[in-house]
Amino acid sequence: MQIKKVCCFGAGYVGGPTMAVMASKCPEQLFVVYDINQQQINKWNNKQYPVYEENLDEYINQTIGKNLIFTCDIDLALKDCDIAFLAVNTPSKQFGMGAGSSLDISYIDSCIQDIKQYTLTKKLILVEKSTVPIKTCDYINAILQNKNICVLSNPEFLAEGTAIQDLLNPDRVIIGGPIESSKQLASLYEQWIPKDKIIFTNIYSAELSKIVANSFLAQRVSSINSISIICDKIGADVNEISQCVGSDTRIGNKFLKTSVGFGGSCLKKDLLCLIYLCESLQLDEVAQYWKQVYLLNEFQKQRFINLIITSMFNSLKNKIIVILGVSFKAKTNDTRESASLIIIKKLQEEQAILRIYDPQGKIDNIEQYQSLDGIFQGASAIVILTEWEEFIKIDYSQAFNQMAKPAYCFDGRNLLSGDLMKSLGFLYYGLGRV
Numbered sequence: 001m002q003i004k005k006v007c008c009f010g011a012g013y014v015g016g017p018t019m020a021v022m023a024s025k026c027p028e029q030l031f032v033v034y035d036i037n038q039q040q041i042n043k044w045n046n047k048q049y050p051v052y053e054e055n056l057d058e059y060i061n062q063t064i065g066k067n068l069i070f071t072c073d074i075d076l077a078l079k080d081c082d083i084a085f086l087a088v089n090t091p092s093k094q095f096g097m098g099a100g101s102s103l104d105i106s107y108i109d110s111c112i113q114d115i116k117q118y119t120l121t122k123k124l125i126l127v128e129k130s131t132v133p134i135k136t137c138d139y140i141n142a143i144l145q146n147k148n149i150c151v152l153s154n155p156e157f158l159a160e161g162t163a164i165q166d167l168l169n170p171d172r173v174i175i176g177g178p179i180e181s182s183k184q185l186a187s188l189y190e191q192w193i194p195k196d197k198i199i200f201t202n203i204y205s206a207e208l209s210k211i212v213a214n215s216f217l218a219q220r221v222s223s224i225n226s227i228s229i230i231c232d233k234i235g236a237d238v239n240e241i242s243q244c245v246g247s248d249t250r251i252g253n254k255f256l257k258t259s260v261g262f263g264g265s266c267l268k269k270d271l272l273c274l275i276y277l278c279e280s281l282q283l284d285e286v287a288q289y290w291k292q293v294y295l296l297n298e299f300q301k302q303r304f305i306n307l308i309i310t311s312m313f314n315s316l317k318n319k320i321i322v323i324l325g326v327s328f329k330a331k332t333n334d335t336r337e338s339a340s341l342i343i344i345k346k347l348q349e350e351q352a353i354l355r356i357y358d359p360q361g362k363i364d365n366i367e368q369y370q371s372l373d374g375i376f377q378g379a380s381a382i383v384i385l386t387e388w389e390e391f392i393k394i395d396y397s398q399a400f401n402q403m404a405k406p407a408y409c410f411d412g413r414n415l416l417s418g419d420l421m422k423s424l425g426f427l428y429y430g431l432g433r434v
């Protein structure tokens with residue numbers, strides 16, 4: 001089968017950028033991105049992208065109107081389609097059994113119902129690109145009961161903020177499922193990705209690999225954050241520990257930055273999904289092992305909140321606190337599960353007056369500063385929660401002069417030089433650093 005047309009359910013953080021890059025690398029194929037949300041589709045079509053990613057506009061401009069279409073018309077998406085990606089959201093389930101840990105696949109469900117009702121005129125390769133619970137492929141097959149549809153698992157590993165780079169040059173592409181269809185899907189990727197980076201696996205391994213990869217990443221952050229807590233007690237420097245430990249090539253130096261806790265829509269939900277899987281397999285010791293990774297992350301956020309409140313003598317009422325960063329990491333506008341959300345909530349409970357700024361991220365129903373102009377005037381504290389480069393470049397000497405005294409700085413990303421900040425007069429607190 002020669003692949004001529006590809007569609008994608010879901011025009012979000014994954015569907016939009018992934019299809020834009022694919023369309024630019026596969027000019028012979030047509031890519032139709034379908035979403036039930038008309039507003040979302042309008043944004044893509046009107047250059048007001050719902051996703052902020054470096055160089056994304058370049059890839060959309062190259063392809064939109066040529067071989068890339070964003071639409072709410074399911075016929076346009078499925079008619080004569082050879083490959084359909086499912087890139088819809090799979091959040092933590094919020095109700096019933098497994099609430100708060102299992103993944104909610106109801107959005108996948110409704111895609112499958114749409115496909116089941118559609119009269120397909122040719123064979124279809126249906127690809128799980130969303131992160132799904134293990135054996136979702138069996139569930140999909142049981143619903144569809146259609147020999148002309150072959151289900152594959154092809155999880156996505158892009159990280160927000162570096163999505164385009166990750167899509168152009170992924171560490172690996174995993175394709176799980178029947179080999180003939182897997183090779184057809186691989187033929188798309190082979191148009192820009194070296195063959196040796198494409199790994200063929202059985203379908204359960206592909207599904208599980210995604211959950212495991214995110215859980216390992218979460219584990220790295222919790223590991224270094226746990227060490228930051230020890231450093232705070234003994235006067236060692238966690239940044240130095242990261243460097244010393246990460247120089248061992250067996251350990252590697254990535255994902256060893258201590259922080260106020262990992263956020264984002266996926267690390268936590270996928271880690272919780274792994275814990276739920278262990279529990280449902282009655283593997284209690286394994287579940288406990290992974291649960292600690294999650295609990296440590298919650299503890300790290302709480303620890304930072306306590307640090308702010310106790311350092312300011314439990315007296316934040318009517319004090320102005322500048323919050324720098326609401327995105328869950330730099331270079332993205334995404335605030336889902338950002339540590340900032342809980343920290344802002346707790347500081348509001350203390351009745352502090354918050355001035356919040358982020359170059360891209362916006363939180364619903366909270367007023368934010370559009371720039372840093374005037375933000376430090378009369379403030380008692382600066383709280384850094386996202387590692388935007390813009391925050392390194394601030395003239396902190398000028399900020400200090402404008403602030404009330406004592407002037408505190410709580411650096412939840414170890415972004416600044418503690419020595420420099422202290423020399424300017426700040427009461428500076430980083431994580432795991434003297």
Ligand code: NAD
Nearest residue numbers: 010012013014035036037088089090107110111130131156
């Ligand atoms: P998202 O919320 O940004 O986008 C999902 C889109 O799917 C929304 O626009 C929604 O309207 C649409 N949708 C829901 N039901 C639909 C339906 N029945 N038909 C068509 N469209 C429908 O989600 P996301 O961040 O792109 O994540 C999608 C999946 O990819 C999740 O499983 C996630 O775990 C996984 N993932 C996300 C990332 C990431 O960086 N965000 C990276 C890798 C994997």
Ligand code: UGA
Nearest residue numbers: 156157158159160221255256257259262263264266328329
């Ligand atoms: C993560 C994975 O990195 C992607 O491979 C995966 O595809 C994606 O989840 C997903 O499934 O959605 P993402 O959540 O976009 O990507 O961002 P990460 O770079 O993983 O960062 C997650 C959180 O960990 C952020 O809050 C970040 O600030 C924090 N982090 C990361 C640290 O605190 N320290 C580090 O050293 C690295």
